[in-house]
Amino acid sequence: MSLSQKNTDVLIVGAGPVGLSLAYELHRHGVSCRIIDQKMAPSETSRALGVFNRTLEVFERMGIAQEITAKTQPVHFLNVYARGEHLMQVSFESRAFETPFTYPVFCPQTHVEEVLRNRLATDIHVEWGVTLEAFEQDATGVTVQLRDTRGDTSELRVSWLAGCDGGHSKVRKDLHLPFTGNSSETWLIADVELDWSLAKDSVYGFFSPLGTVMAYPFPEGKRWRLLNTAAREQTDPASVAQQFTHAIASVYHEEPVHVPEPLWTSVFTIQQRHVPMMRVGHCFVLGDAAHVHSPASGQGMNTGIQDAFNLAWKLALVARNVAEESLLDSYTAERTPIATTVLRGAKGFTLAIGNPTLTMQYVRNIIMKSFFLLKPLRSVLNGQVSKVLSGLSLSYKQSQIVTEDWRVEGINTRNMGGLLSGERLPDIHYGFDNTARLYNLLHSTDHTVLLFAGLQSDETDLLRIRELAEYSAQQQKWLRPVLIAPNPESYDSLKEWSGTTTCILDQYGTLHHRFGAEKQTLYLIRPDGYIGYRNQPATPGNFESYAKHVLGIRATVLV
Ligand SMILES: Cc1cc2nc3c(=O)[nH]c(=O)nc-3n(C[C@H](O)[C@H](O)[C@H](O)COP(=O)(O)OP(=O)(O)OC[C@H]3O[C@@H](n4cnc5c(N)ncnc54)[C@H](O)[C@@H]3O)c2cc1C
Incomplete structure (x- = not known):
């Protein structure tokens, strides 16, 4: 038996649609990973057929929607x-x-898997015929035993183990997670x-x-x-x-x-x-390893891919030492209730078409x-x-990493206009002929902070929003600011100063109205497209406090 040194952040067990999505996402986020599968080659028979709207949005953010939809x-x-x-x-x-x-x-699941494998192929190859035999975790990582087709075993040390190993998951069983x-x-x-x-x-x-x-x-x-x-x-x-x-x-x-x-x-x-939880220490379960459904509503693959999309950015921030490990608790807290909701829906459909x-x-x-x-x-x-x-x-409205500091008329309130923290960001169209898309303003892997000057902004508000943009622009390890001006005057003023920071004119106030941005306002959009935090009137102090104490961004990163 040979021992590979710890030079891989994440070992992904299972090269089905969920393992492949996680591998591709981690790779996009700059995290090293290996992906193994006990099968000798990809499946040729397809299980999933339905790819639903949210998954297509996820594919768009991953940059593979066109390839996927070309054959659908x-x-x-x-x-x-x-x-x-x-x-x-x-x-x-x-x-x-x-x-x-x-x-x-x-479109057949085989097509989704093929697109993902092809995208990965330049840098990461699925290691076919490699089986996870056993693993043991301690405070700093996981020691894993693998077996290849010749029966040779090897040991590998990784920081994180992701069980994307399907309904009969060994990772789940060895973690003693009830199913x-x-x-x-x-x-x-x-x-x-x-x-x-x-x-x-x-x-x-x-x-x-x-x-x-x-x-x-x-x-x-x-x-x-x-x-x-x-x-x-x-x-x-x-x-x-x-x-x-x-x-x-x-x-x-x-x-x-x-x-x-x-x-x-x-x-x-x-x-x-x-399962009741999807993370145990340095190990995770995703996709069918964590939840299996009736195929009546076709949600298994869709939900699993969204598990991967939720986990990847969090794991990346932790692996790159940008965020504290506590951020990973939100994976299980956010995804377990979703699995329960999806199961309830699938049961309803099963009943409706049953006998x-x-x-x-x-x-x-x-x-x-x-x-x-x-x-x-x-x-x-x-x-x-x-x-x-x-x-x-x-949505993730109940998540512990989702919150707001939102004051209207001097009172802290929730639900007072705008889009709420925890909601999925809609792709609002704005601009001259309503053809500009909000999604095009989002960064593909980092958090995006939308900074609204405010419909009633005066010189002081513009100064404050510039201050926030300056602060955000320094957080390059995880954040990209976008300045949004409600009229040509404020746009000119912000643009003159903004340098490389994206600055857009919300000419008809469409975005300001939808986000309830009367005054200077901040919305933090997570890499998975959900609203993580909102702040009105926006201040660097509030935002920094959220980033440090709620999201768990390390003090050394918040310069
Ligand atoms: C008939 C049918 C129709 C369906 N239709 C839909 C649909 O329309 N839409 C939808 O979203 N979902 C659908 N599903 C569900 C969907 O197919 C699954 O949810 C999806 O395959 C789960 O993906 P996964 O990557 O989690 O697991 P899997 O696809 O099962 O992949 C797990 C992989 O892990 C590998 N593995 C297991 N153990 C080990 C080990 N110890 N070491 C190494 N590798 C290991 C396996 O070889 C396998 O390749 C359907 C399912 C069925 C049965």
């Missing part, structure tokens, strides 16, 4: 058929959330080539007494994924084809249906479980039909579905 199928609707009629249509549109990605897209929840229905899925007239911009639900069949489009060709919630014992290709044909044809009468023998099938039992008794099916169909026919109900349903699926409404 945008999905606009869910159409449901029952008893030979078109029961309802639900829209997946999420425009209300002010996002560049108004619809989810479908509470249950297993429920057994479902059958099959990938097939289908010749039918149904448009590919939709998911279809066929609510048959023989079991609900869901159909999800692949981006390429005539390929569809079919899911049957009443899995039968016979899983040979001919029986599977027959089961699907009968179930769909029993409720969809607009054309003859013939499901051919599948290209691939799998029977699986739904697991809905999660209740015939009476319950009858009641369900009547409710769905009423939602479809009555416009106000339809709008509520559309809103709820996009809220749950898109991931855009999730």
